[in-house]
Amino acid sequence: MALYAIADLHLSGSSQKPMDIFGSHWFLHHEKIKENWLAHVTDEDTVLIAGDISWSMKLNEAIVDLDWINNLPGRKILIRGNHDYWWSSISKLNSLYEEMHFLQNNFYTYQDYGICGSRGWICPNDYKFTKDDEKIYLREINRLKFSLEAARKHHHQKLIVMLHYPPTNDLHEASLFTRLFEEYEVEKVIYGHLHGEESYHGGLKGIVNHVEYHLVSCDYLDFKLKKLLE
Known part of the structure; x- marks a missing residue:
């Protein structure tokens, strides 16, 4: 039983939004993810998917993408990203699939770990942080x-902990998120949202104050899943 993570699948089975407009490395990116997934993940494994799952606007449109994920091996735990407008009531989502679990104001168990999380948001910074x-x-x-x-x-x-947004600003300054991780002695934090070489450096990585941080945006991982635990 292994634990993997990835974020920002940006699937578009019903919306037909090609991701290669963001760079040639995104060409048929879903096939790259699927190939790596099938090569490593078994039905006994668990995969954390940290938001921006589907470009669809409504749940009935997103079903084709959720089915695509469901048909891959393993148990999946998902959180909402900033583009997941299709995300509906948590009870409705959690009634859809046996091996896919949607995380919002709750937690799930992996071996002796509690898997927690929220979408997150941009952290206070000197560029733009409004009252909203x-x-x-x-x-x-x-x-x-x-x-x-x-x-x-x-x-x-x-x-x-799973987040979609990074837990700090691009200067890696402490935030209410990082303080909460330290207060609860969180072991690992995964997050996505950051895309492109210029953005990757803005994400906190490695061990900071006894918390291990992982950026798992699929393009940062070269469309391969990150193994967190054996």
């Missing part, structure tokens, strides 16, 4: 804390 940004930022902090508390109540001492 602050409101969403604080809301996402509360959602993450709710998720962490739920895992703790079920006696999970080991915690892994």
